[in-house]
Amino acid sequence: MVIVKAPDFNNLIKLINDIKDKESVYVALEPASTVAALPRLVCDYCGGPINGSPITYKRGRRVYYVCCRTCLRELKRKLHAV
Numbered sequence: 001m002v003i004v005k006a007p008d009f010n011n012l013i014k015l016i017n018d019i020k021d022k023e024s025v026y027v028a029l030e031p032a033s034t035v036a037a038l039p040r041l042v043c044d045y046c047g048g049p050i051n052g053s054p055i056t057y058k059r060g061r062r063v064y065y066v067c068c069r070t071c072l073r074e075l076k077r078k079l080h081a082v
């Protein structure tokens with residue numbers, strides 16, 4: 001059993017993706033956030049909430065999540081500019 005802790009949902013997903021041979025994943029929330037809805041993914045480009053299934057973009061070992069095609073295009077542009 002492996003317990004990972006992350007400051008936000010995006011980081012948690014990234015950590016989970018890095019764990020090999022996982023059988024099942026359980027997500028626990030901090031007591032303070034149980035009132036709020038389920039944690040949502042946040043767009044890595046604009047920071048807005050992602051409703052429904054996110055668009056994922058893999059670059060190297062990192063996985064980015066974006067809310068729409070426009071953010072995907074802009075994120076790619078930003079990443080390739082670096």
Ligand SMILES: [Zn+2]
Binds near residue numbers: 046066
């Ligand atoms: Zn966005």
